[in-house]
Amino acid sequence: MSALDEVRAMMIFARVVEEGGFSAAARKMGLSRAAISHQIRQLEAKLGVPLLRRSTRTFSITDAGERYYDSCRTIMLEAEAARKRVEELRDEPVxxxxxxxxxxxxxxxxxxxxxxxxxxxxxxxxxxxxxxxxxxxxxxxxxxxxxxxxxxxxxxxxFKLYQTHRIVCASPDYLDRAGHPEKIDDFALHDWVMYSRIPETLTMTCKGTEQKVRVNGHVRVDNATARLQFLRGGHGMAVVPQCDVQDDIERGDLVRILPDCILPDLLxxxxxxxxxxxxxxxxxxxxxxxxxxxxxxxxxxx
Missing domain, CATH: 3.40.190.10 (Periplasmic binding protein-like II)
Structure with a gap:
C-alpha cells in the first residue's frame, strides 16, 4: 500500500466510524460497500492490527482502532478544510x-x-x-x-458589454471654414481625421438607401484619443462613437453631420x-x- 493509498484508506476508516457503518460510509463517499471493506482490510494488513470487530449486521471499534481514529479524523477534517479553501477561490471574487x-x-x-x-x-x-x-x-x-x-x-x-451608434461629427470652426455637407457625396469634398480602424470607404444608409463614399484627410492617427483631439481642434470631420462625444454635442463643441444617415453600430x-x-x-x-x-x-x- 503506497503512502497515498494509506492516507485515502485512513479517510475511509474515519468516515466509516463517523457514519456508523460500511453502507452509510459508502453512500456518503460515492463508493461501493465492497470497496470500503477492501480499503479497511488493506489498512489493517498494513498496520498489523484489527481496527474493527465485524459481525453480520454490526461492527465495533477496537482499542487500536479508537487510538488510530483520532489521527484519521484529523486528516479527514484537514482535507475537507483544504477543499473548502480552494472552493472559496472559485465561489468568491478573490x-x-x-x-x-x-x-x-x-x-x-x-x-x-x-x-x-x-x-x-x-x-x-x-x-x-x-x-x-x-x-x-x-x-x-x-x-x-x-x-x-x-x-x-x-x-x-x-461577452457583449455595450452597443453604441457611430456618427459623423465636426467642430463648428471647421464647418464655418469648409461648409456643412448636405448629402453623402459632399463627404468626398471635405477634410477628414482618418483613423486606422475606420475604412476609407464609408458605407451609410440614408432614407433606406445604402450609399458609399470614399474619404481622405491630412491627419491620420492610430489612436482614438488622438482622433478626438484633432476632431475637437477643427482639423476635419471624423467617424466617432456617439457615446464618446454626446457631451461635446450637447455643449455645442461638436456638430453631428447628416443625422438621418446611419453607420453600422459599434459593439x-x-x-x-x-x-x-x-x-x-x-x-x-x-x-x-x-x-x-x-x-x-x-x-x-x-
Missing part, C-alpha cells in the same frame, strides 16, 4: 485578474470602472495592460481583452479564453462592467 484594452477605451471607461470594482471587491488584484495592438490573450496569459466588433473567428469566448465585447469564466472573480467583473456601461448601451436603452 485573486488576480489581468485585463487588456485599447488606450482610449481603457482610460475613458475601463480604468474608471476597475477603480469602482476594486472598491467593491478589494480582495481582487487588477493587472491592466493598455495597448492599441491586438494582444494575444492566451500567449500573454491575460484573462480578459476588451475589443470592438465584429469579432474575428477565434477560440476566444465573448464592444469582453473576450476571454474558454474556462476563464468558471472563476467567480472574472464573472463578477464581467457583470460589473456590463452594469456600469448600461447607460450608454443603446441595446438596453432603445
Amino acid at each position: 485573486g488576480k485578474i489581468s485585463i487588456t484594452s485599447s488606450v482610449h477605451l481603457g482610460n475613458l471607461r475601463i480604468v474608471p470602472i476597475l477603480n469602482r470594482f476594486r472598491r467593491t471587491y478589494p480582495s481582487v488584484a487588477i493587472d491592466v495592460h493598455l495597448s492599441d495592438d491586438v494582444v494575444d490573450l492566451i500567449g500573454m496569459g491575460m484573462d480578459i481583452g476588451i475589443r470592438s466588433g465584429p469579432l474575428k473567428s477565434s477560440d476566444l469566448k465573448s 464592444v465585447y469582453a473576450v476571454y479564453p474558454a474556462g476563464v469564466t468558471r472563476s467567480a472573480k472574472v464573472q463578477a467583473l464581467l457583470e460589473f462592467m456590463r452594469r456600469e456601461l448600461r447607460d450608454i448601451d443603446i441595446s438596453r436603452n432603445g
Whole structure:
C-alpha cells in the first residue's frame, strides 16, 4: 500500500466510524460497500492490527482502532478544510485578474470602472495592460481583452458589454471654414481625421438607401484619443462613437453631420479564453462592467 493509498484508506476508516457503518460510509463517499471493506482490510494488513470487530449486521471499534481514529479524523477534517479553501477561490471574487484594452477605451471607461470594482471587491488584484495592438490573450496569459466588433473567428469566448451608434461629427470652426455637407457625396469634398480602424470607404444608409463614399484627410492617427483631439481642434470631420462625444454635442463643441444617415453600430465585447469564466472573480467583473456601461448601451436603452 503506497503512502497515498494509506492516507485515502485512513479517510475511509474515519468516515466509516463517523457514519456508523460500511453502507452509510459508502453512500456518503460515492463508493461501493465492497470497496470500503477492501480499503479497511488493506489498512489493517498494513498496520498489523484489527481496527474493527465485524459481525453480520454490526461492527465495533477496537482499542487500536479508537487510538488510530483520532489521527484519521484529523486528516479527514484537514482535507475537507483544504477543499473548502480552494472552493472559496472559485465561489468568491478573490485573486488576480489581468485585463487588456485599447488606450482610449481603457482610460475613458475601463480604468474608471476597475477603480469602482476594486472598491467593491478589494480582495481582487487588477493587472491592466493598455495597448492599441491586438494582444494575444492566451500567449500573454491575460484573462480578459476588451475589443470592438465584429469579432474575428477565434477560440476566444465573448461577452457583449455595450452597443453604441457611430456618427459623423465636426467642430463648428471647421464647418464655418469648409461648409456643412448636405448629402453623402459632399463627404468626398471635405477634410477628414482618418483613423486606422475606420475604412476609407464609408458605407451609410440614408432614407433606406445604402450609399458609399470614399474619404481622405491630412491627419491620420492610430489612436482614438488622438482622433478626438484633432476632431475637437477643427482639423476635419471624423467617424466617432456617439457615446464618446454626446457631451461635446450637447455643449455645442461638436456638430453631428447628416443625422438621418446611419453607420453600422459599434459593439464592444469582453473576450476571454474558454474556462476563464468558471472563476467567480472574472464573472463578477464581467457583470460589473456590463452594469456600469448600461447607460450608454443603446441595446438596453432603445
